[in-house]
Amino acid sequence: MPDAMPFPDATPARSPPEWRRRWTMWRNRVLGSRTFQHWAARLPVFATVSRHRAARAFDLVAGFCYSQVLMGAVQTGLLDLLAKGPCDADAIARSTGLSRDAATRLARAAAALDLAEEVAPGCWMLGQQGAALQSNAGALAMVRHHTLLYADLADPIALLRKDRSEPTALSTFWHYATEAEGETATRYSHLMATSQEMVAREAMAAYPFDRHRRLLDLGGGHGAFIKALAPACPALELGIFDLPPVLSGAASLPARVALHPGDFFATPFPQGYDCMTLVRILHDHDDDRCMQILRSAREALPPGGRLVIAEPMAGVRGARAMGDAYFGLYLWAMNSGRPRTASEYAAMAREAGFTRSQSLRTAMPVITSVIVCSY
Numbered sequence: 562m563p564d565a566m567p568f569p570d571a572t573p574a575r576s577p578p579e580w581r582r583r584w585t586m587w588r589n590r591v592l593g594s595r596t597f598q599h600w601a602a603r604l605p606v607f608a609t610v611s612r613h614r615a616a617r618a619f620d621l622v623a624g625f626c627y628s629q630v631l632m633g634a635v636q637t638g639l640l641d642l643l644a645k646g647p648c649d650a651d652a653i654a655r656s657t658g659l660s661r662d663a664a665t666r667l668a669r670a671a672a673a674l675d676l677a678e679e680v681a682p683g684c685w686m687l688g689q690q691g692a693a694l695q696s697n698a699g700a701l702a703m704v705r706h707h708t709l710l711y712a713d714l715a716d717p718i719a720l721l722r723k724d725r726s727e728p729t730a731l732s733t734f735w736h737y738a739t740e741a742e743g744e745t746a747t748r749y750s751h752l753m754a755t756s757q758e759m760v761a762r763e764a765m766a767a768y769p770f771d772r773h774r775r776l777l778d779l780g781g782g783h784g785a786f787i788k789a790l791a792p793a794c795p796a797l798e799l800g801i802f803d804l805p806p807v808l809s810g811a812a813s814l815p816a817r818v819a820l821h822p823g824d825f826f827a828t829p830f831p832q833g834y835d836c837m838t839l840v841r842i843l844h845d846h847d848d849d850r851c852m853q854i855l856r857s858a859r860e861a862l863p864p865g866g867r868l869v870i871a872e873p874m875a876g877v878r879g880a881r882a883m884g885d886a887y888f889g890l891y892l893w894a895m896n897s898g899r900p901r902t903a904s905e906y907a908a909m910a911r912e913a914g915f916t917r918s919q920s921l922r923t924a925m926p927v928i929t930s931v932i933v934c935s936y
């Protein structure tokens with residue numbers, strides 16, 4: 562039975578202080594005034610800010626189109642093609658299977674978004690954003706995977722109205738991925754593994770895992786995190802806990818890695834590990850299930866042991882759009898889980914029996930934040 566939880570989104574709403582209400586009303590009236598907008602765009606100091614705001618507003622309006630240009634550039638192989646060298650519209654058309662006109666339109670759109678660069682009239686190479694993305698297999702896998710998310714978001718109101726009561730494209734994918742044997746489990750674990758490298762790098766930079774003797778990665782999939790950790794911590798004994806069909810696909814693991822097939826919600830976690838990691842696990846689960854995982858980890862860890870939680874979190878300065886807008890809707894569409902703030906995790910960890918939680922800084926909170934819990 563799910564516990565009655567004190568944490569969820571149902572935190573009682575409070576009214577803002579009167580000054581805050583008045584100030585926000587006034588500010589919004591001014592910013593929404595056509596006269597103010599007209600003058601602000603022309604006054605020397607205001608002009609830069611106002612142009613920047615206008616561009617941001619347009620990005621919000623047009624963001625879906627930009628994402629589809631990126632999807633087109635990835636799925637047609639345009640980014641891969643441009644990585645090889647300069648191409649004109651005919652070469653792009655031949656390689657992508659588009660007409661010459663369509664190829665030109667896509668290349669120009671990609672150039673406007675810095676995915677491509679027109680290095681001579683009618684001739685394109687990779688742009689700066691394109692170069693960064695094209696070399697990042699994890700980001701490209703996520704872009705391709707977004708076809709499912711966009712299918713669910715085609716009618717966002719309908720998605721929100723369903724209140725997570727009906728299957729969605731994303732929930733079906735994740736459901737089969739964790740329940741099914743074979744091809745789907747492999748496809749899902751591959752997606753996770755390719756996007757794992759950046760997360761592992763950030764987590765390892767934030768926390769000294771080599772201070773431990775034995776580490777268990779809970780929900781470790783095919784072992785991408787463990788494989789990243791192993792060379793950096795040669796003395797660490799390692800283990801992975803995951804569902805049996807997922808673990809059966811794990812390959813090329815170092816000999817010192819023990820596999821523990823099991824289910825978070827039915828199998829006690831193995832004992833004897835002084836560090837456990839939850840990398841991109843908890844945000845996938847609703848609060849009751851999240852508490853079950855935290856309690857099981859607390860029971861299996863010895864006093865002084867550490868639970869390291871690494872995932873993108875909500876309410877992080879500089880990464881709020883990712884936490885609350887992207888993951889908020891992604892996890893809604895998945896019909897499970899929610900992005901949480903570090904203080905929500907600290908409260909949940911306390912409830913599970915941990916007495917200390919510490920948030921560690923990461924250089925790229927858009928990729929992951931890190932919290933360490935102990936008792």
Ligand SMILES: C[S@@+](CC[C@H](N)C(=O)[O-])C[C@H]1O[C@@H](n2cnc3c(N)ncnc32)[C@H](O)[C@@H]1O
Pocket residue numbers: 739753754756757760779780781782783785786802803804807823824825826839840841842845
């Ligand atoms: C989002 S993936 C994260 C994988 C990996 N930690 C990473 O960051 O790449 C979630 C992982 O949790 C595992 N998982 C999901 N439900 C589980 C359950 N009930 N018991 C054990 N593992 C589970 C999945 O098989 C998958 O490997």
